[in-house]
Amino acid sequence: MSWLPDQAPGSNPLERVYGLRPNLFEAWRDFALLFWEKRLLDPVLLELVRLRVAQMHQAAFPLSSRRPEARAAGLDESKIGELDQWWRSPSFSETERACLRFAEQFVLDAKGMTDEQALPVVQALGEPGTVALVEALAIFDGFGRFCRMLEIEPEEA
């Protein structure tokens, strides 16, 4: 439970914290959901980078959820179970590897991104797809940190 002394009404810990700023929360959610609703990227790829970024931040709240679009597109828990050592696993495609490598560099040091890391992503996703990926990474990176800062954690069952 967040350490903030106030809470907004809501059905989950995120709503009770971010809901303290309702118009901002609504605008953020509209932006964040667009990537799934409009399928700006393959949902399996999007879910893999979302969860990998959450793993890097040890952010329990985003790690506790699964996007239904990715599940419907075939992403299962066995592959997610290999995500924290994706580079050792044969389960990940070349495109997924390129995007996971890119995602990790984005989180750790975006300025240090090299052409060797970026160009395979541009080749695989095209320019619009690459823009969608970096925008999604910006959301995931920021959200993981936001949850850690304000102690937004999943509720115990």
Place this chain on the structure above:
Amino acid sequence: MTSPRVRPPANAGSDPISGSALGHQPEALQAFLRLYGTLWSHGIVDQPTKEMARIRNARTVDCVVCKNTRFAGAREQGLTEGIVDKIRDGFEASDLTPRQKAVLRWTDVFLSPEPEPDEELRSEMLRHFKPAELVELTAAISIFMGFSKIAVSLGGMPESLPLRIEKTPDWPA
């Protein structure tokens, strides 16, 4: 200048945001501009405070465009270049106010590999900000960080730029 990894679309205009590579995803761009406009012009935290956090982030991520942009509203509300000059490593020894220093500490923790404030910093922030303001400030830093990381990771960033005063973002027309 590093070479851009993604070029703006052929029909992009001259606006620094919508005319950039972000124009490849027009719906996402509109949603982002609405979010950014809400943050800046329909928020509850004063603009100089958000601008200080934005500039601290810009200098940490090293986004040349973000570092050299100033939003007019924050200036009009008293954020001078003299204050901006102190948003650097070593700010603790400056004559910034305790509230301003707390904002920079908060930003630094957010951007760190372990984004978890200790009890002392939490208490300090709650002395200066209501919980709803703290949510807005933290969300603001997440948006600033994300936007600047997008800019630097897509490449094409110049080595330097002159200072540019921009209208405070508001909802897109």
